[in-house]
Amino acid sequence: MVWIGALTQIPQERPRILVVDDEKFIRDVLADFLGMEGYAVRTAEDGTAALAELTGSHYDLIISDLKMPRMGGIELLEAIGHAAPNALTVIMTGFGTVETAIDAMKRGAYDYILKPFKVEEVMHVVQRGLEKQRLAAENLRLREALSLYKVSEAIAASLSLDEVLTTLGDTALDEIHGDLVSTWLDDGEGGYFERQRLVPKRGLKFRGPESVVDYGQFDAASFIAHFSSEQLMLEHAGRLERVFSHQPDMPPQSLLAVPMRIKGKLIGWITIASFTKTKRFDEGQRKMLSIVVSRATAAIENARLYEDLRATFRQTIEGLAKAIDKMDRYTAGHSDRVAHYATYLAVRLGLPPDMVEVVRQSALMHDIGKIGCVMNLNKPGKLTHDEYDVFKKHPGFGRDILDPIKFLHPLIPGVHLHHERWDGRGYPLGLKGADIPIIARIISVADTYDAMTSDRAYRRALPHEVAVSEIERCSASQFDPDVAGSFTEGLDMFREEEMARGKRVPE
Ligand SMILES: [Fe+2]
CATH class of the missing domain: 1.10.3210.10 (Hypothetical protein af1432)
Structure with a gap:
């Protein structure tokens, strides 16, 4: 159970806030006050600058003006849905545009602040929003920890190699929310690896009928080479072509691969790919998969030892039966x-x-x-x-x-x-x-x-x-x-x- 504790104790970073307003005075005031409250604050002067900031760094909360040159608040809100789907957005607006603010809330904004605002009012909205977000994240982590615990128990209790691989594949699809899982194992004849399980997630829509979807072919050699110096692989679109010997119909957006090692020797690995545009694997999922894989590796070793034992047992009995008949x-x-x-x-x-x-x-x-x-x-x-x-x-x-x-x-x-x-x-x-x-x-x-x-x-x-x-x-x-x-x-x-x-x- 130690690992559940370890999973929930992810070090708490200062919440990161992005203030977006074309008026420098407003940006400075908010940055000063929020900074004094202990938040990490950055600013941007319009939607375009904000978006550039969001694609480069992680933010928990965005406070954005509605009316700005180049890209306005509503447009930015739409873009945030793709660039930072987990961030909360608070819209600032003048009295005359309250209806637009309400429209923004319908489009996913967390709350709105009327200009001119009192600083305490902003602090209150920010604190409330972040607290809600923290609780939601904690809830999610607890749910993940619970399902992880169940999966680990199921894996540890199994002596069947097939069952272990099935549970591992299902977990990767259901808990990590990957689209495609591929598990590799050594074949016991010296370094040759073969694909054991390829599970396309149900409902994943590729171009053309699903039955003819080409998921590409992973290149074993590039994984082996990678794992010789790295512990795992977490990469996103643009850097993934090299792990395919045959490119899939749709470019993968994110890929997570974790090696299975027994006493330092690579015995296989699991690869999870996301082909969904908004779905990128994160650090928490990497940790989760690493834990499940280490359990699964031990279970695979057990299953193999057990299979060897059963084979020895069968051979012993058949040998003795021959002795009787002789x-x-x-x-x-x-x-x-x-x-x-x-x-x-x-x-x-x-x-x-x-x-x-x-x-x-x-x-x-x-x-x-x-x-x-x-x-x-x-x-x-x-x-x-x-x-x-x-x-x-x-x-x-x-x-x-x-x-x-x-x-x-x-x-x-x-x-x-x-x-x-x-x-x-x-x-x-x-x-x-x-x-x-x-x-x-x-x-x-x-x-x-x-x-x-x-x-x-x-x-x-x-x-x-x-x-x-x-x-x-x-x-x-x-x-x-x-x-x-x-x-x-x-x-x-x-x-x-x-x-x-x-x-x-x-x-
Ligand atoms: Fe007898």
Whole structure:
């Protein structure tokens, strides 16, 4: 939360006021009094001079006469709307032109002062205006800080690279009010960067139909070169051509780019562009984006580490599954097939995706305990009574093998309990009905179907139909009736899909 404090404590500068009047006496009086009140004051003798001042510097408030040579107050007011949209304007006018002053207020002036004025009266209007402006700015900063906090929380909580990039892109569009966001990331193969996300803001009108808008092509090399010496990029129209290798239909007005670095190494950057004439990014938005990007960078690193970990996990399990199948030439491919059937069944039963993945992995590992059975699994004929006693220990051995490996713990229920029976006559615990975890009930059906439809040392594979009617016959005794029913009901369609994909299915 420290950063919220840091965000709101932007150092307060003296408010800047521009006094515009063709009468030198008035300019001097106002400049003196406002200066004594602690404001930073500059003066201009007409609208044209005022406009030149406004394009070069920032002003909080402008006090302008209505009638001036060259550019008058109303005309200046219109121009201020573009040049300094956040500044307040106070109009000074003689008694005869009150109606014009009211017209000025309709056009966006904050207030008006009648000439001749008392100095206290001017001070009062100025103070009131600036106070209103300060409150509005504070309100905006608080709102920004709040949404920033929410975004940061969402980013920090995510372990998905795609989610992080989506949140980052949405934030840039919605909170920074950019028109176009482009996020770049290294591809992990040494310095090559690719565009990950390009989000044109909805409703942005380019010339011609929106579908054929050409947003140009950013030039990665110029960003890399820039970030080698600079921390970020905040530039406005006229200096932006160099960052495009292919120029867009409309010239960008403002561009903000922030690098993402991990331990000093550039891993990517985000670029926000504004194509809207009146929309230039400012210092506050730069700070805001920097904060979100630093959060996002940490989240991207986490997401990548997590992805690596998941890949290692998958490889470990697949390696172990191969080791199991190698022990017994008759069960070659058994673990893979059981995992395949179990996954089909878990999806059919409507399990959530992360649960389906646990089912798949548990099914791959279901017979890992056979590693602990010191016996010849390849011998022809059925197992002797003693051999069967050893064989029945494999679910327990499986649990013992997985137990010291913490990240494999979610697989223990499926591995340990896949030989339990719905009627309670299974092993190793003799659990009954819904006391048996759903993962184990699923693997039990998938395992039995594959065992029946594969060759064994002591018999040939059973035909598919026979295996199905056997599963139906054992529903509610050996198998959970819902699980067995769901398996057999969807099996014809599953087999057709498998064949369409060129896979072999039991005959
Ligand atoms: Fe088994």
